[in-house]
Amino acid sequence: MNTLEILDTLQKKAMQDPALREELLKTRQEKEPYSAFCAKCRGLGYEIYEMDLLLAGEEFVATMKRSTNGGGENSPMLLGEDDFYEMFFDALR
DSSP, X not given: OOHHHHHHHHHHHHHHOXXXXXXXXXXXXXXXXXXXXXXXXXXXXXOOOHHHHHHHHHHHHHHHXXXXXXXXXXXXXXXXXXXXXXXXXXXXX
16 A cells, blocks of 8 residues: 555545544644654554655656646645645544
8 A cells, every 4th residue: 555545545434433532632742753653543444654655646646647738737735735734634623
């Protein structure tokens, strides 16, 4: 599974399981929230690391923009459109 698939799977599970949802939300309060979130994911059997989270959105947006108009897409990036970590938690709230 790639990072987006992992986040999608976890999001669906968390929406069905209030205890899991709360555990994931609590990682946001840690001193190192990305590390805490990734550790929780790995504890659940999903191999994900901090750099995976950081790069996933950037790679997705870059691929999408390269595929538009032969790669000549110059539209500005919307604030947060490449931050799948934040979008994950926005959906949980």
